[in-house]
Amino acid sequence: MEKKRIVHYINNFFAGIGGEEKADIPPEVREGVVGPGLALQTALGDEYEVAATVICGDSYFGEHMDEATETLLAMIKEYDPAGFVAGPAFNAGRYGVACGSIAKAVEQELGIPVVTGMFTENPGADMYKKDVHIILTKDSAADMRKSMPKMAALLKKMMSGEEILGPAEEGYIERGIRVNYFAEERGSARGVEMLVRKMAKEPFETEYPMPVFDRVAPNPAVKDMKHAKVAVVTSGGIVPVGNPDRIESSSATKYGVYSIEGKDTMSPEEFMTIHGGYDRAFVLNNPNLVVPLDALRQLEKEGEIGELNNYFIATTGTGTSIGNAKGFGEQFSKKLVADGVDAVILTST
Amino acid sequence: MKLELGRIKIHDVQFGPETKVEKGVLYVNKEEIEKLVLEDERLIGAQVELARPGESVRIAPVKDVLEPRVKVSGGGGIFPGMISKVKEVGSGRTHALVGAAVVTCGKIVGFQEGIIDMSGPAAAYTPFSATNNVCVVIEPQEGLETHDYEAAGRMAGLKVASYVGEAGRNVEPDEVVVYETKPLQEQIAQYPDLPKVGYIHMLQSQGLLHDTYYYGVDAKQFIPTFMYPTEIMDGAIISGNCVAPCDKVTTFHHLNNPVIEDLYKRHGKDLNFIGVILTNENVFLADKERSSDMVAKLAEFMGLDGVLITEEGYGNPDTDLMMNCKKVSQKGIDVVLITDEFPGRDGKSQSLADAVNEADALVSCGQGNLIIEFPPMEKIIGTLDYVETMIGGYEGSLRPDGSIEAELQIIIASTIANGYNRLAARGY
Amino acid sequence: MVKEIERAGIPVVHVCTVVPISLTIGANRIVPAVGIPYPLGDPTLGDEGSYKVRMKLVKKALDALQTEVDGQTVFE
Numbered sequence: 092m093e094k095k096r097i098v099h100y101i102n103n104f105f106a107g108i109g110g111e112e113k114a115d116i117p118p119e120v121r122e123g124v125v126g127p128g129l130a131l132q133t134a135l136g137d138e139y140e141v142a143a144t145v146i147c148g149d150s151y152f153g154e155h156m157d158e159a160t161e162t163l164l165a166m167i168k169e170y171d172p173a174g175f176v177a178g179p180a181f182n183a184g185r186y187g188v189a190c191g192s193i194a195k196a197v198e199q200e201l202g203i204p205v206v207t208g209m210f211t212e213n214p215g216a217d218m219y220k221k222d223v224h225i226i227l228t229k230d231s232a233a234d235m236r237k238s239m240p241k242m243a244a245l246l247k248k249m250m251s252g253e254e255i256l257g258p259a260e261e262g263y264i265e266r267g268i269r270v271n272y273f274a275e276e277r278g279s280a281r282g283v284e285m286l287v288r289k290m291a292k293e294p295f296e297t298e299y300p301m302p303v304f305d306r307v308a309p310n311p312a313v314k315d316m317k318h319a320k321v322a323v324v325t326s327g328g329i330v331p332v333g334n335p336d337r338i339e340s341s342s343a344t345k346y347g348v349y350s351i352e353g354k355d356t357m358s359p360e361e362f363m364t365i366h367g368g369y370d371r372a373f374v375l376n377n378p379n380l381v382v383p384l385d386a387l388r389q390l391e392k393e394g395e396i397g398e399l400n401n402y403f404i405a406t407t408g409t410g411t412s413i414g415n416a417k418g419f420g421e422q423f424s425k426k427l428v429a430d431g432v433d434a435v436i437l438t439s440t
Numbered sequence: 441m442k443l444e445l446g447r448i449k450i451h452d453v454q455f456g457p458e459t460k461v462e463k464g465v466l467y468v469n470k471e472e473i474e475k476l477v478l479e480d481e482r483l484i485g486a487q488v489e490l491a492r493p494g495e496s497v498r499i500a501p502v503k504d505v506l507e508p509r510v511k512v513s514g515g516g517g518i519f520p521g522m523i524s525k526v527k528e529v530g531s532g533r534t535h536a537l538v539g540a541a542v543v544t545c546g547k548i549v550g551f552q553e554g555i556i557d558m559s560g561p562a563a564a565y566t567p568f569s570a571t572n573n574v575c576v577v578i579e580p581q582e583g584l585e586t587h588d589y590e591a592a593g594r595m596a597g598l599k600v601a602s603y604v605g606e607a608g609r610n611v612e613p614d615e616v617v618v619y620e621t622k623p624l625q626e627q628i629a630q631y632p633d634l635p636k637v638g639y640i641h642m643l644q645s646q647g648l649l650h651d652t653y654y655y656g657v658d659a660k661q662f663i664p665t666f667m668y669p670t671e672i673m674d675g676a677i678i679s680g681n682c683v684a685p686c687d688k689v690t691t692f693h694h695l696n697n698p699v700i701e702d703l704y705k706r707h708g709k710d711l712n713f714i715g716v717i718l719t720n721e722n723v724f725l726a727d728k729e730r731s732s733d734m735v736a737k738l739a740e741f742m743g744l745d746g747v748l749i750t751e752e753g754y755g756n757p758d759t760d761l762m763m764n765c766k767k768v769s770q771k772g773i774d775v776v777l778i779t780d781e782f783p784g785r786d787g788k789s790q791s792l793a794d795a796v797n798e799a800d801a802l803v804s805c806g807q808g809n810l811i812i813e814f815p816p817m818e819k820i821i822g823t824l825d826y827v828e829t830m831i832g833g834y835e836g837s838l839r840p841d842g843s844i845e846a847e848l849q850i851i852i853a854s855t856i857a858n859g860y861n862r863l864a865a866r867g868y
Numbered sequence: 869m870v871k872e873i874e875r876a877g878i879p880v881v882h883v884c885t886v887v888p889i890s891l892t893i894g895a896n897r898i899v900p901a902v903g904i905p906y907p908l909g910d911p912t913l914g915d916e917g918s919y920k921v922r923m924k925l926v927k928k929a930l931d932a933l934q935t936e937v938d939g940q941t942v943f944e
Binding site for chain 1: 550551552564586587635637646647649650684698699701702703705706710711723745746747748753754755756774776778781782783784785786787788789790791792795796797799800801802803804805806807808809810828829830831832833834835847848849858859860861862863864865866867868
């Protein structure tokens with residue numbers, strides 16, 4: 092039987108090429124195992140073959156991310172592998188980022204199972220844990236003996252299509268992906284039990300640690316509003332009557348861009364709300380309550396603002412994941428920038 | 441206040457000339473129910489159909505689900521302020537047809553009504569695939585205003601549930617469970633060494649399709665108040681909302697509130713269940729601040745050591761949940777929250793719209809964005825016309841063969857945030 | 869969305885009812901709206917009254933955009 096081919100990624104240091112002074116070497120490929128690849132081959136067993144090792148200097152990768160990724164991908168593709176392993180990187184920060192980045196690219200581009208390994212405080216862990224499975228390692232290479240078998244075991248499970256269990260069972264860093272399961276007891280009974288423990292000062296474990304939201308520094312104020320172009324964006328679900336883009340009433344997966352060129356007011360004959368989170372009666376009657384076109388047009392005429400952007404952007408806020416909302420924002424912000432918008436009023440219900 | 445709840449177990453439902461319970465079988469008179477529903481001139485059509493566990497049946501769009509109950513003694517009647525006159529309930533004896541349910545469905549009011557499958561993979565997510573359902577398909581008058589239609593549908597469910605519940609009045613229950621909560625001082629004195637626990641029950645109250653009623657009063661019009669736990673078992677709270685289908689606390693769930701049931705189970709053993717604080721989830725920030733202030737004040741005044749808090753809905757009610765959590769915690773009271781999660785279809789986003797540091801003990805009722813498959817069913821009760829615009833549905837959800845692909849949240853009470861189900865989510 | 873607009877370099881003001889959510893997710897310039905069913909305006913005051921409320925809020929939003937802030941700021 093033909094062995095399943097695996098490609099392994101390591102850095103200059105683990106390849107034995109050299110330390111910091113060799114961190115600038117460009118990508119290269121070698122047949123078979125190199126350095127820690129031996130431990131990987133042993134852990135994978137006879138049915139698998141580490142067909143090639145791809146190597147790149149940490150600094151080189153960091154400074155030429157796109158180019159290095161492309162070169163490495165081409166090298167990896169040559170071997171038509173069934174799986175890919177990067178690292179482990181332990182607590183080496185740049186190496187961790189490289190492992191996460193290349194593993195993510197391989198999974199996306201080649202569609203094969205990938206595994207890497209890192210210490211929890213490696214910056215690469217936070218950056219890539221949502222994208223790829225990262226086996227939790229200790230902070231130094233002394234842990235190689237223990238971590239490589241875990242990585243190999245997880246990769247083998249993935250390649251054979253077995254169900255991947257939780258972080259505790261498989262040994263990977265929790266990815267922050269919420270997965271449903273049926274618990275032994277119903278939620279209310281678990282809640283009462285948790286409360287009894289909390290009141291007794293006994294240990295308990297929350298089923299959902301509070302999320303952390305990132306921050307963005309505010310932009311400088313608009314200096315000259317009288318010449319500024321102002322745009323409206325809303326999460327209030329205002330769309331043309333009939334909802335041509337079929338935006339969902341809740342948990343939206345898309346947004347719409349709608350013209351208000353030449354209009355002085357949001358007419359209920361032309362616009363409606365499809366938002367599933369509130370009593371729509373008032374807004375159906377007067378969509379200006381969410382997209383304040385009448386007031387903004389007046390201010391434009393009075394010269395208080397330079398210009399009202401000739402379209403608004405809308406989606407439904409309720410239940411829409413931060414991930415989707417972020418994606419929408421990234422996309423339409425490019426358009427707003429390209430269209431010379433100087434300031435945005437974002438309205439939410 | 442002490443209530444004896446007589447549980448009459450129902451294992452089948454059939455049509456019959458007389459509405460009655462015999463040997464665990466519920467017989468219903470189709471014509472009488474239809475006539476009862478059509479007394480409301482806002483409705484021009486009513487059709488009764490039966491759905492039993494395991495059948496190849498899909499019910500949609502479901503508005504409410506109710507358990508038939510009847511007040512046997514103790515004063516007041518079932519659904520006070522709605523069906524019966526306003527009079528305090530929660531004492532004496534009540535009979536429940538356990539295993540039977542009344543389901544109202546028909547042309548959609550908003551986006552918020554949901555689906556029940558009686559068999560197949562989607563059935564596991566709703567408790568109503570396991571009940572013997574008397575489904576009432578209603579049809580509104582042409583052009584009926586949505587608020588009126590919602591009210592008519594709500595009343596139809598309450599009327600039919602009361603009518604069917606009457607059949608249990610003179611039936612000997614299979615089991616009688618006694619629930620008792622005494623006035624505050626006596627209750628504290630009964631188990632002086634056990635921690636005093638309360639339940640903060642947040643009622644959805646955001647307007648059309650988002651209202652809940654307590655003794656007939658719209659919850660957004662009351663200020664937080666105390667309730668004996670047994671009042672709810674006689675229908676003091678009824679649902680007038682659909683929120684998102686997965687989140688809906690149906691009238692059935694109010695009658696069978698799982699937190700109240702599970703607190704009673706450990707009452708006198710490792711906790712002293714003092715009672716329920718009812719509050720709302722309103723649409724103005726000032727109301728949210730006021731209500732959560734009052735909830736914390738009541739919790740402190742009752743001398744509670746710990747509370748469980750449940751919410752209904754998601755999005756901005758998460759703020760009410762977090763305000764309640766924070767303010768009650770600041771009174772030195774231990775808090776556990778029960779809620780469901782909406783982290784997006786890939787499960788990678790934050791599950792709640794709001795967060796506070798005090799929320800360190802949270803029970804998950806599952807994530808509602810997961811996409812699931814609904815195979816075609818032989819029989820549809822109601823209509824599938826609205827699947828793609830219902831919450832959880834999207835363009836392309838309904839396929840020509842009648843199968844559906846949609847988010848879990850399209851199923852009635854699938855991630856209900858009061859802990860009724862075993863579904864939960866964990867981090868992978 | 870609000871953060872992505874900010875990240876793209878465009879100053880943005882979030883006019884919203886549930887200020888705590890806006891603070892949690894990380895908007896920088898926040899103007900509290902009237903209510904969830906009618907954020908900009910108040911139909912209970914009639915068309916003209918509602919328009920006045922809306923105009924006032926829009927002006928407040930424009931003021932917020934013209935005000936330098938160094939962190940999350942709610943313009944009451």
